[in-house]
Amino acid sequence: MPRLxxxxxxxxxVSRRFGQGAANIDRYIELGGYESVKKCLAQTPDxxxxxxxxxxxxxxGGAGFSTGMKWxxxxxxxxxxxxILVNGDESEPGTCKDHLIFLHDPHAxxxxxxxxxxxxxAKTGFIYLRxxxxxxxEIVEKAVADxxxxxxxxxxxxxxxxEFEIVTQTGAGAYEVGEESALMESxxxxxxxxxxxxxxxxxxxxxxxxxxxxxxxxxxxVPHVIATGAAAYAELGTxxxxxxxxxxxxxxxxxxxxxxxxxxxxxxxxIYEVGGGIANGNQLKAVVPGGSSTPVLxxxxxxxxxxxxxxxxxxxxxxxxGVVVIDDHTCIVxxxxxxxxxxQHESCGWCIPCREGTDWLQKSLTRFHAGFGxxxxxDNIQYLAENMLGRTFCPxxxxxxxxxxxxxxxxxxxxxxxxxxxxxxxxxxxxxxxxVA
Amino acid sequence: MSPxxxxxxxxxLAARFDALVSNYPVKRSALVPMLLYAQxxxxxLSDGVIAEIAxxxxxTELDVRNVASYYSMLRFKPAGxxxxxxxxxxxxxxxxxxxxYDRFQEELNIGPHGTTPDGLFSLEEVECIGACSWAPAIQxxxxxxxxxxxxxxxxxxxDYRAQAGVPTDRSSSVGWKAQAERTKExx
Ligand SMILES: Cc1cc2nc3c(=O)[nH]c(=O)nc-3n(C[C@H](O)[C@H](O)[C@H](O)COP(=O)(O)O)c2cc1C
Ligand code: SF4
Ligand code: FES
Numbered sequence: 001m002p003r004l005x006x007x008x009x010x011x012x013x014v015s016r017r018f019g020q021g022a023a024n025i026d027r028y029i030e031l032g033g034y035e036s037v038k039k040c041l042a043q044t045p046d047x048x049x050x051x052x053x054x055x056x057x058x059x060x061g062g063a064g065f066s067t068g069m070k071w072x073x074x075x076x077x078x079x080x081x082x083x084i085l086v087n088g089d090e091s092e093p094g095t096c097k098d099h100l101i102f103l104h105d106p107h108a109x110x111x112x113x114x115x116x117x118x119x120x121x122a123k124t125g126f127i128y129l130r131x132x133x134x135x136x137x138e139i140v141e142k143a144v145a146d147x148x149x150x151x152x153x154x155x156x157x158x159x160x161x162x163e164f165e166i167v168t169q170t171g172a173g174a175y176e177v178g179e180e181s182a183l184m185e186s187x188x189x190x191x192x193x194x195x196x197x198x199x200x201x202x203x204x205x206x207x208x209x210x211x212x213x214x215x216x217x218x219x220x221x222v223p224h225v226i227a228t229g230a231a232a233y234a235e236l237g238t239x240x241x242x243x244x245x246x247x248x249x250x251x252x253x254x255x256x257x258x259x260x261x262x263x264x265x266x267x268x269x270x271i272y273e274v275g276g277g278i279a280n281g282n283q284l285k286a287v288v289p290g291g292s293s294t295p296v297l298x299x300x301x302x303x304x305x306x307x308x309x310x311x312x313x314x315x316x317x318x319x320x321x322g323v324v325v326i327d328d329h330t331c332i333v334x335x336x337x338x339x340x341x342x343x344q345h346e347s348c349g350w351c352i353p354c355r356e357g358t359d360w361l362q363k364s365l366t367r368f369h370a371g372f373g374x375x376x377x378x379d380n381i382q383y384l385a386e387n388m389l390g391r392t393f394c395p396x397x398x399x400x401x402x403x404x405x406x407x408x409x410x411x412x413x414x415x416x417x418x419x420x421x422x423x424x425x426x427x428x429x430x431x432x433x434x435x436v437a
Numbered sequence: 438m439s440p441x442x443x444x445x446x447x448x449x450l451a452a453r454f455d456a457l458v459s460n461y462p463v464k465r466s467a468l469v470p471m472l473l474y475a476q477x478x479x480x481x482l483s484d485g486v487i488a489e490i491a492x493x494x495x496x497t498e499l500d501v502r503n504v505a506s507y508y509s510m511l512r513f514k515p516a517g518x519x520x521x522x523x524x525x526x527x528x529x530x531x532x533x534x535x536x537x538y539d540r541f542q543e544e545l546n547i548g549p550h551g552t553t554p555d556g557l558f559s560l561e562e563v564e565c566i567g568a569c570s571w572a573p574a575i576q577x578x579x580x581x582x583x584x585x586x587x588x589x590x591x592x593x594x595x596d597y598r599a600q601a602g603v604p605t606d607r608s609s610s611v612g613w614k615a616q617a618e619r620t621k622e623x624x
Contacts, residue, residue: 002571002583081462093526093565131473131510132566134579167460172473173510175564189468189494191507207462250528250569257570292527292565322569324528338530342564348507 002100005257007274011236011244013224014217015260018104023139025146028107034152036226037114041160048119052222054230056242060097061087061178061215062291062320064308067222071212073202074120080209084116084125085187085201088216089171089178091130093292093342094322097246097258098216102129102136105220106143110166112219114157115226117164120212124165127216128183131172141168175346179394180213182348193350194394217246217321237263241307245321249275252282252327264305271302271325282327286411290319292339293399295406296326316406331426332414336407337365343400354397357388361404371421378415382408445485450478454493464494472505481515509563517552517559519597522576525562528569533586537573538562540587544594557601558594 004019012018022028040048053068074082086109090098101109113125127144129137144166147153155163169187171177177186181195184206205211221243225233234242241263247270248258254276261270267289271277278284284299289306294317304314311318326335344358364381367373381404388401408415417425444451453474457467468490475486482505491498505511521541525534538549541560545553552559568574571583582593598604 001581002568090567091565094528094569095565096567096569096571099567130567131508132576132579135581169466170470170473172469172508174508186469187466188463189465189504191504248570250572251531256572288527322528324531324569326531330531335527335530338525338527342526345564 002096002103003257004100005255005259007259009265009269009274010260011262012260013228013233013236013244014101014105014108014221014246015258016224017108018100020104022105022107023103023143025107025143025150028105032227033107033223034111034158036223037111037118037152038158039226040115040118041158041162045119045121048115048226051230052119052225055225055233056237056240057218057221057225057233058241058308059215060217060221060245060321062092062293062317064318067214067218070202070214071116071119073200074122074210074212075203076121078121078210080207081124082120082122082209083206083211084113084120084122085180085183085206085211085213086113086125086127086216086219087178087180087183087213088127088129088133088136089175089183090133090216091175091178091346092320092322093339094248094250094288094324095291095320096248096250097321099133099136100246100258101216101220102133102140106140107147108220108223109140109216110143110147110153112222113166114153114164115222116212116214116219118162120210122210122212123163124167126167126169126187126206128169128171128187130177131170134170137168137170144168174348175342176348176394176396179396182394183213184211191348193348196393238305238307238310240309247306248322249325250322251325252279252330253277253325254279261306264307264310267297267302267304267306267311267323270306270323275325278325278327280327282329284325285328285330286326286332286335288322288324288326288403290317291322292324292342293317293403294319295402296332296410298410329426331369331424332407332411333365333369333418334424334426336404337362337369339403339407340365340400343396347396347400351393351397353388354392354394354400357384357392357397358400360384361400368415368418369424371418371423373415373418375416375419378408378412381415445489446475446478450474458493465496468494468496468501468504469508472501472508472511476511481512515556517557518601519558519577521558521560522563522566523560524564524566524568524572524574524576526565526569528565529573532572534573536587537575537585537590540590544590555603557598557603 017031049071057067058064157164174192176182177192179194182192186192201211236243244260244262246258246260250256287297304310308318340361344362347354347358349355385401385404388397458464487498487501491501523538550561568583573585574583
């Protein structure tokens with residue numbers, strides 16, 4: 001069971017019911033649950049959309065798109081049914097926040113899904129969890145059943161005459177299925193191969209109907225936005241970056257854990273104060289700020305506010321909120337190799353630049369780390385990764401290329417230190433060295 | 438005979454499938470969950486499982502295999518009764534996942550992706566399982582164990598052996614019990 005942490009700087013909004021038994025429906029109601037959806041039932045769909053827009057809530061799945069804006073793209077009239085799709089595929093290395101939401105506050109996801117449905121005129125919501133999250137799926141399924149039993153879901157929710165159904169779904173292991181159109185394919189019983197865009201899901205999505213797809217944390221935040229009011233929520237964060245978010249601190253940090261901090265919280269402070277600094281008294285070498293696909297930052301680059309815009313300006317991305325801390329005893333080449341190994345494994349193989357590119361990068365880095373690299377390989381790795389950028393069918397290709405480019409550019413010396421048969425300078429005695437087959 | 442009586446699935450699973458299929462606008466949407474639930478019961482996707490799922494959904498076996506082969510949790514061969522999946526992705530690697538994976542291999546006396554001769558344990562390296570802040574983490578079937586160290590490995594294995602009713606000469610390590618206690622506190 002994941003350990004819960006806390007820090008005085010936290011602003012607990014989404015996590016405020018964590019550890020309080022709120023998976024139980026009575027407890028959830030006691031803690032103010034299902035009040036927001038009741039409020040929304042008395043309002044117009046436009047009011048809900050505008051409220052979410054005004055809150056400056058941006059998608060927590062990675063790209064940080066304005067949630068209210070996304071909802072407003074759904075056509076009001078549609079011959080086909082509309083759907084809400086909750087993305088609980090959580091597979092980006094470094095990310096484990098949806099895990100806690102499903103565990104401690106599943107009703108917040110349900111309530112948010114209903115509100116999204118009311119906002120866009122959808123009558124069905126799907127909550128898709130990655131296959132590995134079976135114990136969480138059981139918690140969510142129990143919560144859904146309890147909500148049905150209370151009449152919060154079904155043909156006549158809260159006695160309002162409005163219908164809303166929720167269906168839960170399990171995946172079966174695939175990172176790529178987290179990509180929105182691949183998720184829809186998977187939910188339709190197919191391989192998780194992404195679809196060509198446009199049309200975008202808001203217009204043609206699941207079963208061909210207009211679909212809102214949001215990350216589980218985004219959806220779980222919505223009831224809080226409604227409860228707090230858009231302006232108050234927006235104010236917690238920075239301009240255009242409303243509210244708080246769950247940051248997953250991991251790696252060589254003294255106090256790893258999931259902390260809820262205001263958008264724009266300083267990264268350096270997050271590492272040294274909230275996370276207690278670098279573990280084992282070591283020094284900081286690098287930080288991956290938003291999940292494994294985001295470009296690495298050097299220690300001198302971390303005095304930045306953690307919101308989508310500021311991290312973007314620093315040349316990386318806020319991504320999925322996974323802050324991975326790397327100490328000075330770590331080999332960056334090995335880290336880069338393990339990162340690309342993941343993308344090579346998860347590439348769906350549909351398009352050549354990604355399928356072949358990740359494979360070649362993995363092969364080159366494996367050889368390199370084993371001490372058989374040549375000076376020209378360093379440029380080749382960078383060249384290859386740069387040529388994948390923007391040339392793949394879905395963003396997984398970029399997700400593999402971007403971190404690789406940053407590792408080579410920012411830690412070139414470490415690559416050079418592996419040249420001409422030299423053993424890895426960070427080889428530890430008795431510890432196996434990573435050589436991906 | 439009705440198709441249901443021919444089922445290679447338990448009546449409970451067959452009923453679950455019937456309910457599942459009615460959830461969606463399109464029957465086929467039940468495919469991925471059905472494959473996983475069938476695997477949970479049968480142990481792997483045998484030819485019989487594939488054939489029956491294809492029949493229930495009105496798909497060809499080839500179509501079912503084509504989908505099944507995409508997903509990493511689905512397997513076409515049996516695994517051990519307890520399938521140990523060690524995450525070695527970045528956050529776990531930084532906190533000693535490979536040392537942990539090595540210790541499992543030593544304790545079980547099997548290599549990567551091996552199965553013990555008694556069929557009790559299989560071992561594999563997996564990608565991120567969504568427990569990064571509690572690294573290094575593993576899953577044994579669907580159960581998570583987190584914040585591990587190699588010294589906890591023997592105790593974990595002993596507990597699963599005990600659960601399976603297999604006598605063991607190794608007493609469950611104190612470290613593992615302490616960890617379980619701590620976990621309960623946070624539950
Ligand atoms: C390869 C890939 C994997 C992704 N995995 C996830 C995921 O696991 N969870 C998630 O919420 N979004 C994931 N996304 C982002 C989704 O495509 C989508 O943008 C997101 O769910 C939208 O929700 P949001 O607007 O609330 O962030 C992934 C994207 C890509 C390209
Ligand atoms: S970029 Fe990679 S994951 Fe995306 S479609 Fe191409 S091969 Fe598949
Ligand atoms: S990296 Fe191991 S659980 Fe995420």
